[in-house]
C-alpha cells in the first residue's frame with residue numbers, strides 16, 4: 001500500500017536518556033501496515049522547515065493503532081518534536097521504505113549502535129526465531145536495553161566502559177564469541193562497515209539499515225543515494241535510493 005501524509009496525535013512522550021526521547025503516536029490504519037525496519041517522516045509545524053525528518057519505527061501497537069519512535073535531539077527538527085506534549089497534532093508520512101526481511105528459522109544476531117537501536121525493538125518483537133542482541137552506546141546513557149531484554153539475551157558495549165564491555169559492539173561480539181545464522185544491523189557507518197566485514201568473515205547473511213540524510217523521503221529527489229553493486233532499474237547507474245530501495249539492504253549489495 002502506498003504511504004500517505006496524515007495528521008496524527010501524540011499519545012505520550014518521555015525522555016529516556018540525555019537528549020533521547022520516546023514518543024507514541026496514534027496513527028490509525030498506518031499501524032496495520034507498519035513493518036520492522038520501515039520509517040516514518042515527521043513534519044515540522046514550523047513552515048520554515050519544509051523537509052520532514054525520517055525516524056525509524058521503534059515499536060508498533062496494532063491493538064491501540066499506535067507507533068512508537070525513539071530519537072535523539074540533534075538539530076531544530078528533533079528539538080521541536082521533543083517539546084510535543086500528549087494531545088499535540090503532527091503531520092507524518094509512512095510507513096516508508098522496505099523494512100527487514102524476517103527469517104523464521106535459525107538464530108538471529110541483532111547488532112545496533114546509538115540511534116540505530118530503536119528499529120531493533122520491533123524487529124526483535126517480530127522475529128519468531130531465537131535472538132541475541134548486541135547494543136552499543138557512548139556512555140552510561142543507555143536506552144531501550146530493558147525493552148530489548150524481553151525478546152532475547154542482550155549484550156551492552158559502551159565506548160567509555162561505564163556499562164558492559166568497554167569498546168564497540170564488535171568488541172562485545174568477539175569477547176563473548178557471539179554468532180548467528182543471520183545478522184540484522186543498524187547504526188553509524190563505521191559500525192556498519194565493521195559488521196559487514198564480520199559477516200563476510202563468518203559467512204553470515206547480513207541485512208543493514210542505512211540511516212543517511214534524506215530530503216523527500218519518497219524516492220523523488222535522489223538526495224539519499226548510496227553506491228550499489230548492481231545497476232539500479234530506476235536510475236540505470238550503480239546507485240540505490242536509501243529511502244525507496246532501502247533503508248534495509250543486503251550488506252553485500254551496497255558500498256559503505
Ligand SMILES: Cc1cc2nc3c(=O)[nH]c(=O)nc-3n(C[C@H](O)[C@H](O)[C@H](O)COP(=O)(O)OP(=O)(O)OC[C@H]3O[C@@H](n4cnc5c(N)ncnc54)[C@H](O)[C@@H]3O)c2cc1C
Nearest residue numbers: 053054055056070071072074075076077078115211212213
Ligand atoms: C531511515 C532513517 C531512519 C532514522 N531513524 C532515526 C531514529 O529512529 N532515531 C533518530 O534519532 N534518528 C533517526 N534518523 C536520523 C534523523 O532523521 C536525523 O537525526 C534528523 O533528521 C535530524 O533532524 P534535525 O532537524 O533535528 O537536525 P538537522 O538540523 O537536520 O541536523 C542536525 C545535525 O544532525 C546531522 N544529521 C541530520 N540527519 C542525519 C542523519 N540521518 N544521520 C546522521 N546525522 C544526521 C546533520 O548533519 C547536522 O549535523 C534516521 C534517519 C533515516 C534516514
Ligand code: FES
Nearest residue numbers: 215217221222243
Ligand atoms: S530522499 Fe529523495 S530520493 Fe531519497
